Amino acid sequence: MNRAFRFLALSPLALALASCGGGDDASTGVELDGEPIAAIPAPDGQDWTETVVKTDEGGFRMGNPDAPIKVLEFASLTCHVCADFSNEGAAEIKELVSSGRVSYEYRNYLRAGPDLIGTQIMQCGNPERVIPLAEQHFARFDEFTESFSDPRLRQIETMPPEQQKLAFAELSGMLDFFAQRGISRDEAASCLADQDTATKLADQSQQWTQEYDITGTPTIYVNGNKFEETKWSRLKQRLEAMGAR
Numbered sequence: 001m002n003r004a005f006r007f008l009a010l011s012p013l014a015l016a017l018a019s020c021g022g023g024d025d026a027s028t029g030v031e032l033d034g035e036p037i038a039a040i041p042a043p044d045g046q047d048w049t050e051t052v053v054k055t056d057e058g059g060f061r062m063g064n065p066d067a068p069i070k071v072l073e074f075a076s077l078t079c080h081v082c083a084d085f086s087n088e089g090a091a092e093i094k095e096l097v098s099s100g101r102v103s104y105e106y107r108n109y110l111r112a113g114p115d116l117i118g119t120q121i122m123q124c125g126n127p128e129r130v131i132p133l134a135e136q137h138f139a140r141f142d143e144f145t146e147s148f149s150d151p152r153l154r155q156i157e158t159m160p161p162e163q164q165k166l167a168f169a170e171l172s173g174m175l176d177f178f179a180q181r182g183i184s185r186d187e188a189a190s191c192l193a194d195q196d197t198a199t200k201l202a203d204q205s206q207q208w209t210q211e212y213d214i215t216g217t218p219t220i221y222v223n224g225n226k227f228e229e230t231k232w233s234r235l236k237q238r239l240e241a242m243g244a245r
Contacts, residue, residue, distance in 0.1 A: 018111055019216040021081035021230055034243035040064055040100025049094050052128040058204050060130045063103035069244055072221040074109040077118040079217045081230050083141035089232030090135045101244045106131050109217055110205040117165050119201055124191040125183050147172035165192045
């Protein structure tokens with residue numbers, strides 16, 4: 001197990017053990033089985049991409065709440081397949097959401113300690129910023145994962161559990177990354193110290209694992225049905241076939 005994944009193993013939190021990249025990319029069919037859906041304008045001249053709410057289930061939904069096509073993604077901040085999906089699809093997802101035809105809900109899924117750290121900081125700020133922050137995190141994914149092999153992780157492993165998260169946030173560049181985007185280092189430190197929220201997030205991921213049959217990330221659902229692939233290009237084809245065109 002990678003050190004960055006292991007160093008929080010002594011934490012009392014029960015994190016999920018899903019793998020990265022659970023889809024087999026088998027064909028799910030891309031025939032045009034739905035009529036084209038007319039665009040649905042946002043109210044009052046707004047843009048649907050600016051309509052973001054935190055859902056009761058712990059996700060962040062962007063777009064028309066009554067969109068005929070609803071996409072739900074469970075993504076891990078430590079998963080390179082999730083990073084690929086975001087880097088390839090983020091701009092086009094926004095285009096589909098802007099049309100009002102598609103809503104997109106993002107949920108932080110915890111596979112390991114660094115997921116918890118990033119999620120706690122990311123969710124410190126305004127709910128409207130969570131999805132953009134996730135996109136920007138995935139855009140620097142290679143830089144972020146360099147910290148996983150940093151020899152200083154050995155020192156973090158010897159720290160008291162309550163100090164480990166902040167130390168890794170510093171080492172991995174998370175504190176600077178989020179500070180540059182409006183979540184100050186002091187605010188991040190305060191959020192990381194919130195053990196009740198940490199436990200809630202971990203329990204939430206465990207619940208999702210069972211409820212949504214999550215064996216790998218990203219796990220994607222479309223209108224309540226699991227999409228058994230992980231590539232944006234394949235999901236885009238499916239959405240177009242359903243009428244998002």
